[in-house]
Amino acid sequence: MVTDHVEDSQPQQPQQPLQPLPLPVPGALVIQPLFPVALAQVQLRPDPLDLAVQLQTLHGLRGAASSNPDPGCAWTGDLNGVWQLHRHAAFAPLIAEVLAHAQAYLQQLGFDHSQVALHIQRCWPVLSEPGQVVGRHHHPNAHLSAVYYLSGDGSGSCGCLRFWPQRQVNELVPGMAVGHGGPLNPTRWSQPWVDVAPRAGLLVLFPSCLDHAVLPNEADDELRASISLDLVLTSTADVPLPPEYLAPHPVHWQQA
DSSP, X not given: OXXXXXXXXXXXXXXXXXXXXXXXXXXXXXXXXXXXXOOEEEEOBOOHHHHHHHHHHHHHHHTTOOSSSSTTBOXXXXXXXXXXXXXXXXXXXHHHHHHHHHHHHHHHHTOOTTTEEEEXXXXXXXXXXXTOBEEEEOOTTOSEEEEEESSOBSSSTTOOEEEEXXXXXXXXXTTGGGOTTOSOOOOTTTOSOEEEOOBTTEEEEEETTSEEEEOOOOOSSOOEEEEEEEEEEEEOTTOSSOOTTSOOOGGGOOOO
């Protein structure tokens, strides 16, 4: 499988003290975005033969099932015993690429790779037939989540991935951003959600605490196929004193 460019790892720069926001020049009102959420996207270029093998493998793992089990809910492997897809040979090269991009994501957030270990906790397929959805949820068991699409044309017809903010601070009055004919018009400062349209080969990375859902698959004859990963951060195994709030490496754990 060939991918687009992955940023080379750069040596960590000395941490600079945070500076106050720049002051505006005299003139019009200036609004500045604060505290952005890091949503990463990268378009991979899957080999058609690899993609065909992967889809065939997912169909075999799902078997005769088609939902979860409600007919309106997509089939998800994590609820059906298929939660270690990263251990399947057909997906090994893909998982290696996903992890490389996850490391680049962490680096851009400012994490020091020499002190942080990244672990795959779960990896499962999601297969959505026409009309099926995945309800709103988040992943409290993980730190970083990833979704890789094996289908989709970028139009969103097979069901967008929708994200919600943890809190709408810019609506000022709680509930205003929901709409329903209220006095707050939608702008980029108060949009109630953000949608990502699936496209084969697209990889999305985001904090696991973000609420998200899969909208209905409105394609008449297209299966929406994706792979989800839950990733966990710990300290590295050789750190003698793990940083506060970061779990020690599992080699130091003891089962009670």
